[in-house]
Amino acid sequence: MTPELITKIIKGRVADGTYGRGTVLPAEKCLAAEFGVSHWGLRQALQPLKDTGILHAICGMGNLVPDPQAPQPTAREAWEITKIIRERLAEGTYAVGTWLPGTRVLAAEFGVSPATVQASLRPLKQEGLLAALESQGTYVIDPHHSCAPPPGAPSHHVAIGMVIRERLRSGIYPPDSPLPTYAELECEFGAGHSTISSALQLLREEGLVSRRQRSKRVYATVSASDPE
Incomplete structure (x- = not known):
């Protein structure tokens, strides 16, 4: 089954209430098995629905059908990603003086929009854990010591x-x-x-x-x- 057809089917289920507002879709591995595609093929089908706001990807939860009456899930998405990146900073996965993966790469990893990634990084910049160089990227700094930008953003x-x-x-x-x-x-x-x-x-x-x-x-x- 093509990703385009899967997108259409899931969009129809949201429209007819099969997947109601405020509910989480079945796990991606279950949907992949249902439609006979790989996990990555399913994600390709879900991406247009995320891009248009029909679905929201919430870290630790799955793919949520937004409810206009509920708190905006984008804030929760960003908060969850902020938490994960903070943990990676603390454990040294992202070491001081190194570049973070680019916004597009992080968006692909977490299954969210680049705007959500940017929102998740904002508190860490305000806390002095990250710094950004225009047109180059974001790098890790030590809030207690000055840190020069690392040479060359990662390819x-x-x-x-x-x-x-x-x-x-x-x-x-x-x-x-x-x-x-x-x-x-x-x-x-x-x-x-x-x-x-x-x-x-x-x-x-x-x-x-x-x-x-x-x-x-x-x-x-x-x-x-x-x-x-």
Whole structure:
């Protein structure tokens, strides 16, 4: 089933009340199984509904049908993302003096709009944990010590590699499991084949992923939190 048809079906279910206001859609893995597509194919189908406000992605909850009478979910989305990024700053996943992944990469990771990502970063900038350089990006600073901008914003493939590395570390891609296909990663991150290939090459050099003989898929070797 094509993503366009899935989008139409889900939009129809929202319109006829099958998925009522204020309710959360079935888990993405359940919808993917229902429509006979991959998880990443389903996300491609859901994205137009998020872009137009028919659905909201809420971190830790899933895809919500907004209720105009309820508090705006965008604020909750941003708050949840702020919380996650704050945790990554505290544990050193995003170290002082390094660039954060770009807004587009973070939006793809969390399944939200770039505007929501920008809203989530605003409190961290106000607290002196992040700083932004116009046209370059956002980097991590120490609120108690001056910190010069790091040299050169990370290229797209490096930023994508950071996101995939975090997924390996957190167990989203367990050891010995296949990563999404190149096509699925290209769709998620809005990147070309060569960019995804370069991102995965970085992880191969670190021994975090590998390509198996007679297979076009890339597999997780160990999680990024495992000792070498």
